[in-house]
Amino acid sequence: MPKLLCATDLLPKTEAAIDRAGLLAQRLDAQLALLHVVSPVTPEHNIEQALQLAIANLDSRARPPQWRHGPAPQVAVRTGSPARLIREAIDEHRSDLLIVGPHRKRPVRDVLEGTIAEKILSTRQCPLLIVRGKADADYCNVLLAVDISEECGAAVRAAEALVLSPSAQAMAMHVCEPPYQGMMRSAGVASEEVVSYVEHSRREAADEVRNLLRRVSGNHARYGVVICDHHPAMSIRRAIEMYQPDLLVMGTNGIGRMRRALIGSVANQILDAATCDVLIVPRGSVSANNPAG
Template sequence: MKTYIVATDLSARADRAFRRAFSLAREHGARLIAVSVVDDTLPDAIAARLSAEMVSELDRLCEADADSGKVDYETRVLLGVPSKTIAELAREEKADLLILGIHRPRPFADTVRDTTMQRIIRLANCPVLLVRDPATKPYQTVLATVDFSPACAAAMKAAHKVAPKAKLVGVHALHIPYDGFLPAGGDVQFRAEAEAALTEWREAQKIPESLGTFSIDTGVLNEVISSAIAEHRPDLIAAGAHARAGLVRYFLGSFTTRLLHDPPCDVLVAPPPPRVER
């Protein structure tokens, strides 16, 4: 049986993450854990009062779903540092998916340090679904950013599990340096190399032809993805947390970081699969 976790700070848009979490849990027959975290540096009396209030609010959010009785769910309020505590819970429960609502914007603070949401994604060992929009229907179109990394492949596969009936479109941005100075047809070699890399990546990551369609578009990454969003109007974007494994496992890629700051729709971020020791 799958295990999903929905984590919330009980902010104004918490209901969106809860509705999507219950919808997915119901659709996939998953067990659902609804969790909120109380800062463990608070005085004991205040922490105890907040915990009791959070339990009531979590129960209210869960019961607000019309079909909550059809989902095997439980609520938990934990003490600790939110990002670390939620990531540890996901690891302990062997969660298949961690579901979060968008964070409260803090224009200055968000420019100088990670948000709690970003820290959770960095620490989590499972895919994380960031819910921005009201969960009024199943996902229809998934746009996957393709950078030929294991994390990108993991995000695409996770998105397919979350939305198996959705149309999936993969887009790779081919940046050609000094393309304005190239002669006519001078980009042919760059495109051929990118197409070969795409084929090699799909074979290495075992991505079947049936999973979706892929395109290689020339241009700067942000512009290519913006054009793809305008063309396909996705309701879910899938992205790898980081381009490579190893030490950079603990850092989000720059594009993913920008995407999380101002998501155009729901976003699913996945870490690369764990290395297999030989």
């Protein structure tokens, strides 16, 4: 049985994340736990009051009439560091998926400390679903940003096991940058030959993507394939604008926070720009105890 964890700050922006968690738990027949963390920066004499209020609010949110998605979830309220306590809850529940709402931007603090999502992704404990849109139906229009690697195959399996319904249609996009295109132009190779070389490279890339999907997908026929030739982050943003997906799926290497702060990973750039929900599957997060594994 899959195990889902939804971390909520009980603000309106995370309501959709709770609803999405409920929808997924109901469809997957999964165990669901809701977690809220009270910040320790609350004045000491108000912490107990804040805890009691949070417990009452979370209990109410997890019961009818506010709860509309099958059996009521487990609920937990803790006080301390949100990132640390979420990581501990993932380990405690052996969670297969963490579901959260959108991040509240704090530019300076985010650069220095990293966001909660970054901290969770860097541990590679489990896939992370960031919910922005309304959660009133299953995902039906899904965009996967793929490369040709086993890690990407794990991301496809995780998406199919955890968030994609059987009826969901998906587009797999891959960025193909032919390695010698610039050199050919500099060497004076005729434009027709360069174009032919690029088109051949794109066809080869499309065949590789289709072969990958045949190997790892339970229903490879549902995927269309599109090949792009721009920078990955730019291509993904353009594809989001073009296809208007309700979910983007991508993998990440989970590199360190300092390197991301200095140069930015593709995943971070997309998280800042995406208007749809995003499922990120960190490298190594899909293991034997995960239903996607």
